[in-house]
Amino acid sequence: MAANVIRHGAVSVYPGEKSGKYPDGNQVMVRGADTLVAFDTPVVANRLGSELLDADLVVLGHVHEDHMAGLHRLPHAPVHVHEADVAAAGSWDGLSRHYGYSVQVLDGMKAMIERDFHYAPRPDAVSYGDGASWDLGGGVTVRAFHTPGHTSGHCVLLIEPGGIAFIGDIDLSSFGPYYGDATSSLASFRRTLAAVPDIPAKVWITSHHKGVITERETFLTLLRAFASRLDAREEAIAQHLRQRPSTLAELVTHRFVYPPDRDELYYADAERRTIEQHLEALARDGRIVDEGGRWRSV
Ligand SMILES: [Zn+2]
Known part of the structure; x- marks a missing residue:
């Protein structure tokens, strides 16, 4: 079988x-x-x-x-x-x-x-x-x-x-x-x-x-290729924030993990949790700051 x-x-x-x-x-x-x-x-x-x-x-x-x-x-x-x-x-x-x-x-x-x-x-x-x-x-x-x-x-x-x-x-x-x-x-x-x-x-x-x-x-x-996806996502978020200071909700809508033209039950929640962790990493590195709920690069 x-x-x-x-x-x-x-x-x-x-x-x-x-x-x-x-x-x-x-x-x-x-x-x-x-x-x-x-x-x-x-x-x-x-x-x-x-x-x-x-x-x-x-x-x-x-x-x-x-x-x-x-x-x-x-x-x-x-x-x-x-x-x-x-x-x-x-x-x-x-x-x-x-x-x-x-x-x-x-x-x-x-x-x-x-x-x-x-x-x-x-x-x-x-x-x-x-x-x-x-x-x-x-x-x-x-x-x-x-x-x-x-x-x-x-x-x-x-x-x-x-x-x-x-x-x-x-x-x-x-x-x-x-x-x-x-x-x-x-x-x-x-x-x-x-x-x-x-x-x-x-x-x-x-x-x-x-x-x-x-x-x-x-x-x-x-x-190495697998691990590089982490840095690629983080850079994409950093790049986006350089051009457009955004709230977490706006970043989730933009999509950095899943294709924006597809949807599954959990995509938005998983996208939020993923982006949130990259924002923490970028903030810890002093690359972005939170100004009243809106993230911008420094
Ligand atoms: Zn699993």
């Missing part, structure tokens, strides 16, 4: 539609001598058979609707989540605070994720911390590296042997990093992107788009 699989040692990757482009993702399974683990459960998990259903454990690299879409098929498997994201996995209330969107948007999101992502909270989710490790038997291990920014509990999961790193939503896409939720952090994402080359990996697997990367130079080139 699963047409396509990429294998690397203990790891099997089942690519989602369009190379796991959102709303789909790439399903990563890791098999030790004793334990089969699923890393996240994207939409593609709903098209898998025993290769998913035999999982003894789910380790979530972070919590978002598109990474929980197959959890409803694994009610027997314990779910492990970093301590900063565990509340978001446990209840709708926790996920609402994680997104931090306005009430109307959240109402729409709930209906949408129930319909399109088989949303099922996991009140039984167990938390793990930075450096947590799992022994899957036969010498296969997994270690968590806390890499906050996209969400506050986002982790890279490193599989040995082979140095295979599941880097989740450090997805190296041309869109660039997403940090538009309440628990996202631009400042943390910048530190994470600077630190991620130090994780001792030889293979990198993203949740979306890029899939499996086996050359360090390719990884570093993609990572």
Whole structure:
């Protein structure tokens, strides 16, 4: 039933539609001598058979609707989540605070994720911390590296042997990093992107788009391009303010993240949260000031 699989040692990757482009993702399974683990459960998990259903454990690299879409098929498997994201996995209330969107948007999101992502909270989710490790038997291990920014509990999961790193939503896409939720952090994402080359990996697997990367130079080139989107957005905002002092609401309407001609439920809220963090960074650098709610460059 699963047409396509990429294998690397203990790891099997089942690519989602369009190379796991959102709303789909790439399903990563890791098999030790004793334990089969699923890393996240994207939409593609709903098209898998025993290769998913035999999982003894789910380790979530972070919590978002598109990474929980197959959890409803694994009610027997314990779910492990970093301590900063565990509340978001446990209840709708926790996920609402994680997104931090306005009430109307959240109402729409709930209906949408129930319909399109088989949303099922996991009140039984167990938390793990930075450096947590799992022994899957036969010498296969997994270690968590806390890499906050996209969400506050986002982790890279490193599989040995082979140095295979599941880097989740450090997805190296041309869109660039997403940090538009309440628990996202631009400042943390910048530190994470600077630190991620130090994780001792030889293979990198993203949740979306890029899939499996086996050359360090390719990884570093993609990572630099991905990180450069942060500075490009910040410069675009700074440039705009040089020409036209603006309120946050005006900047949100202008759009610096999403195309102005397209709309999704959460775009305006995510755009606001993103721009707000760049304004903080620019103000901290002394490049802009707030004059009665209107930002202008100095
Ligand atoms: Zn995500």
